[in-house]
Amino acid sequence: MELTAVRIDKPDELDVIIGQSHFIKTVEDLHEALVGTGPHLKFGLAFCEASGPRLVRHSGNDDELVALATENAQSIGAGHSFIVFLREGYPVNVLNAIRRVPEVCGIFCATANPVEVLIAGTELGRGIVGVVDGPAPLGVESAEDQLDRKRLLRAIGYKL
DSSP states (O other), X not given: OEEEEEEOOOOTTOEEEXXXXXXXXXXXXXXXXXXXXXXXXXXXXXXXXXXTTOOEEEEESOHHHHHHHHHHHHHHOOXXXXXXXXXXXXXXXXXXXXXXXXXXOEEEEEESSOEEEEEEEOSSOEEEEEEEESOOOOSOOOHHHHHHHHHHHHHTTSOO
16 A cells, blocks of 8 residues: 545635545535535635546536546545535535535545645555645633634624
8 A cells, every 4th residue: 555645726715625525416516515605705626527428527617616626636646536516605604515416435634735645556546545634733712812712703704
């Protein structure tokens, strides 16, 4: 077995979701789930098919994000994996819709951080064994840090 790390190529302002699914219908169902979360969301997605013609399937409503998702899916190259890039929306707003897609087996990450995907390669193929989603913590939050967190969540509308 060979382990490699694939760095996700993404601009800092984009969010990315990486997961695993199991069927060619994933592309259309993820597209419908994302469109259903709101008309403002811009996204691109790609899915690595693991049987049949083994193509990178892709869709979205933003050509730049579709191309970015396709390029990154090719770099990952792990069977039945998918990647979604978001603009004008956040993972917290779409994760439940993605999880409800019947083909989705799991989600490895949903982040705006730099990401590396850890890939195991064997004679059978490639699979995602995990992700590295940003650097290690620098410490433990203080009482002031807790207040700052609570203020931020209220300022951006996620808490009352």
